[in-house]
Amino acid sequence: MPDDLRTWRNLPDENGRFGEFGGRYVAETLMPLVHDLERAYREAKASNEFRAELDAFLRDYVGRPSPLYFAERLTAHYGGAKIYFKREELNHTGAHKINNCLGQILLAMRMGKTRIIAETGAGQHGVATATVCARFGLPCTVFMGAVDIERQKPNVFRMRLLGAEVRPVTSGAATLKDAMNEALRDWVTNVENTFYIIGTVAGPHPYPELVRDFQSVIGHEARAQHIEKEGKLPDAVIACVGGGSNAIGLFHPFLQDESVAIYGVEAAGRGIDDRFEHSAAIGGGRPGVLHGNRTYLLQNEDGQILEGHSISAGLDYPGVGPEHAYLHSIGRATYLSATDDEALAAFQLCGQLEGILPALESAHALARVGDVAKQLGAGKSIILNLSGRGDKDIFTVADALGTTLA
Amino acid sequence: MSERLAARFAALRAQNRAALIAYVMADDPNPDVSLDILRALPQAGADIIELGFPFTDPMADGPSIQRAGLRSLKAGGSLKRTLALLAKFREEDQATPVILMGYANPIEQMGYADFAAAAKFAGADGLIAVDIPPEEDSPLRAALQNENIALIRMATPTTDAARLPKILEGASGFVYYVSVTGVTGAKAIGPAAAREAVQRIKRATDLPVAVGFGVRDAESARAIAEVADAVVVGSAFVDEIAKAVDADRIQDAPQNVAHKVKLLADAVHGAARTAQQESARA
Ligand SMILES: Cc1ncc(COP(=O)(O)O)c(C=O)c1O
Numbered sequence: 001m002p003d004d005l006r007t008w009r010n011l012p013d014e015n016g017r018f019g020e021f022g023g024r025y026v027a028e029t030l031m032p033l034v035h036d037l038e039r040a041y042r043e044a045k046a047s048n049e050f051r052a053e054l055d056a057f058l059r060d061y062v063g064r065p066s067p068l069y070f071a072e073r074l075t076a077h078y079g080g081a082k083i084y085f086k087r088e089e090l091n092h093t094g095a096h097k098i099n100n101c102l103g104q105i106l107l108a109m110r111m112g113k114t115r116i117i118a119e120t121g122a123g124q125h126g127v128a129t130a131t132v133c134a135r136f137g138l139p140c141t142v143f144m145g146a147v148d149i150e151r152q153k154p155n156v157f158r159m160r161l162l163g164a165e166v167r168p169v170t171s172g173a174a175t176l177k178d179a180m181n182e183a184l185r186d187w188v189t190n191v192e193n194t195f196y197i198i199g200t201v202a203g204p205h206p207y208p209e210l211v212r213d214f215q216s217v218i219g220h221e222a223r224a225q226h227i228e229k230e231g232k233l234p235d236a237v238i239a240c241v242g243g244g245s246n247a248i249g250l251f252h253p254f255l256q257d258e259s260v261a262i263y264g265v266e267a268a269g270r271g272i273d274d275r276f277e278h279s280a281a282i283g284g285g286r287p288g289v290l291h292g293n294r295t296y297l298l299q300n301e302d303g304q305i306l307e308g309h310s311i312s313a314g315l316d317y318p319g320v321g322p323e324h325a326y327l328h329s330i331g332r333a334t335y336l337s338a339t340d341d342e343a344l345a346a347f348q349l350c351g352q353l354e355g356i357l358p359a360l361e362s363a364h365a366l367a368r369v370g371d372v373a374k375q376l377g378a379g380k381s382i383i384l385n386l387s388g389r390g391d392k393d394i395f396t397v398a399d400a401l402g403t404t405l406a
Numbered sequence: 407m408s409e410r411l412a413a414r415f416a417a418l419r420a421q422n423r424a425a426l427i428a429y430v431m432a433d434d435p436n437p438d439v440s441l442d443i444l445r446a447l448p449q450a451g452a453d454i455i456e457l458g459f460p461f462t463d464p465m466a467d468g469p470s471i472q473r474a475g476l477r478s479l480k481a482g483g484s485l486k487r488t489l490a491l492l493a494k495f496r497e498e499d500q501a502t503p504v505i506l507m508g509y510a511n512p513i514e515q516m517g518y519a520d521f522a523a524a525a526k527f528a529g530a531d532g533l534i535a536v537d538i539p540p541e542e543d544s545p546l547r548a549a550l551q552n553e554n555i556a557l558i559r560m561a562t563p564t565t566d567a568a569r570l571p572k573i574l575e576g577a578s579g580f581v582y583y584v585s586v587t588g589v590t591g592a593k594a595i596g597p598a599a600a601r602e603a604v605q606r607i608k609r610a611t612d613l614p615v616a617v618g619f620g621v622r623d624a625e626s627a628r629a630i631a632e633v634a635d636a637v638v639v640g641s642a643f644v645d646e647i648a649k650a651v652d653a654d655r656i657q658d659a660p661q662n663v664a665h666k667v668k669l670l671a672d673a674v675h676g677a678a679r680t681a682q683q684e685s686a687r688a
Binding site for chain 2: 025028029171172184189190191286289294302304305
């Protein structure tokens, strides 16, 4: 076993590195806070009380464990390995995002913080953050690109109903990465009382680690559920990758199971080429530094960050979590991609065969699962992370299919 | 450290004066006017120039400098072009120290060694990399050291007694005290607190201490200049460029910026300083 493999469990290292990726690239003003957060997280992680409180909320408020469901008709459709869905779309608020938000808000309260901020693209993380803020009675400000506010009106209204302030971001291109810039600016301005709940495995160390840990409940449950149903480990796991939180949550508990193949699926948008009309940071980007860490990024020669594109707003981010960059670099995980059209087709197929409308994000994983199932063949099995439900996407899908909704 | 920078601080010390460090963004609003602006700065009284290079995602900057970056990018600005602009400026001015300021990724893409060599060649004396804190800066620091370029480190209101020594340990050129928790140009400085912080830092280092991020007007510039070795002003100058652009009169930008620089330079240079402060550590 190469050395890299042995150290998996212990990453990131004390500098927040996954190999050459990760780190803490933030303004000096934030460095003491980032160190504080790390200390507080280590303490919380070691606390049985914290764990018990989080588990109770995951059970009674989120509805965990989420089921592992055998997608029998989809399996038959492809005629290969058995396909299981990890049903994160059944969580409260309809996606995996809440697993992380709960963990972070409990941590925030432990640290005595009294105000929560978050960034959001599609609005899913914003809704999940607004939800936990309502539950625990903390004021919540969600930064959202003005362009995204226009594209995602239902989620904007949801956040407002939950009592959050949605602050439009007009700087830059007015989408997710600019919302993240603005959240970082707010944090640097309100360091005393504010906790920044980052929505994916991005940001400076320790965020990629703690978001991964809070999302790993997905993989831990799925691993045990699969063993219970099949009496063995799955042969592959697969998930869509935006920033990469639902994917790493599923993958991480399987990293040391070398027999389990790991597949991430990035958004290929209108195709991965030099027009950069995609969001596949690993498939079509290069390493660089953005939002606190070193990772794969969509960028030009001068290191300017490019906007990218995906039909799914939740995958429309020019970077990817540093641990994915690392798993790619050592070959432990394989990163595939799916185009807008492939995701749309998979969205419909899943609805028609399984009676489940998946989130467009999750539909990217669904678009590749057939290839993997056929490649593995009968007698094998795959777990796919169904990270969210598709209700939020019906307007986008209708639009793409040329249907007008009233 | 760069000799030009050391010489400038030594000369200022001999005159018991504080320095005005003037920040502008390279290629804002376009390369030609930007060169004129750069050339006007020393004449108007700027002692040191901080030359920003553009980045799409300037997470520590307020609206003024964000927009300056966008104007620069729109005009074709880049790190390479910034160095070309500096080289042109150096054709006529070999005395004014120039500190480059920007974000990590353009430097990462050029590569640390190539960047250091190119910056030296262009005539840079220092670098402020906003999102490369001490925990991450050793490879860059080594590359810059090879070329005698100072890596300027920052202290902030969140820097406590335990962290300050870590910041000072690898600092060179000067120490940049970020006087407000916030982004550039947004909050106004509280001169009293900033003065206290400067004195605290000066007790711990022999390096000059500059104060920036919240200084916009002559009054606060003067108050800071009474105790600090340098006062950094940026957004107030960049706003003059924005006004000229908005009024469709970019040809006026150099003159308008120069006017503002003179106002602040006079305040900084006229600050009453006691000789004792200069030798506080002697
Ligand atoms: C349902 C769903 N899946 C996936 C994602 C992508 O994020 P990540 O890659 O962090 O899981 C999002 C983001 O909004 C989402 O809403």
